Amino acid sequence: MQQEKDPLNLGSLPLVSPHPDDWSLIEAALRKQHSHRRILRLAGSTLAIAATTILAVSIFVYRPFATSQAPAGAELLQTAGVEEIAPIDAPPPDTLGSLIALSQELESNLRKIRSQAGLMPTSVVIYQVELEDLVAQVDEELSMHPDSLDLWSQRINLMLDLSQLFQNELRREYQQMASL
């Protein structure tokens, strides 16, 4: 059985140790990542609040024109005897649709950039993993609140950050090649 599985006895080769011990590098990277995560969370919530405020203000400014022009949606709601729902709770479908479309476009661009990027240094991988994890968290929340403009905005910002990260890395690699 041993002969069939490992006929050349490759398993007899000894284990190899990395030199020097790399735990300190890994630990530093993990600690940096933890503090970076805290900063990102803080920045994320600040951005979310800012985005919500801007959205609320823009909707408030836009609303008088919208009601005076009596859009079709509002008419339908009035004729149906349903009170108009505040736009902040139910975002205009076109806004939501455009955010989703933008998110999809960024996702597709990101896939292309990622396939072109080479092996990235540890410091960059830490940010990449962190950002991807945040995207996963946002996706999880989006599965419960699929119409949340705030969450879609956060997702777009994270995708932009990821694209930036890969683009910077590609630029760095190119500069290294050009300097040869």
Place this chain on the structure above:
Amino acid sequence: MSKSPFDIELDDMTLARARRGDMDACEQIYRKFQQPAYSVAYRICHCPELSRDVTQEAFITAFRKIRQFRGDSPFWGWLRRVVVNHTISALRKLPRADVVELQEYHAHTEGAQEQIGLSMDLESALTTLNHEDRAVVWLHDVEGYNHQEIARLFGKTESFSKTRLSRARAKLRSILEEKVNPIGFSKLESATR
């Protein structure tokens, strides 16, 4: 079937602590699996710098995503998958004609010193294989991957894995026989004389 060098038991307490982000627990895990992780990367890449980078990245990813480990299979299997995935992914990004020099390796037990002659032959024979052949033969013969798993890893068919394994073994055999008998007679030929 030979045991994978990764097959090391990890206690539930250490795992639970690592999942909570306890650095001491992460360090314990790193110390336990550092050698098999680096070894598998090195045996496939045959480049110390690349293997070092790959191992670091793999451990960072593993600790970052350790909460995703569901515990329905042994931890070492999950960690090995992370390391092997990182290694194969790194290899895919390398230019095809990348030449890697044979590096000195360190035997870890005194008894292993006796085997250095044979090991060096195997070691140098392995360097003559291309990355994909080396990865296939190592993952199949040492790590115990089956053809289906290897095919999935490379995004290819099972016949790719079978062909590569057969080709890699044949090449290794011919090199090793040449080393044993440099004038060109194989053991079989010598025996029939």
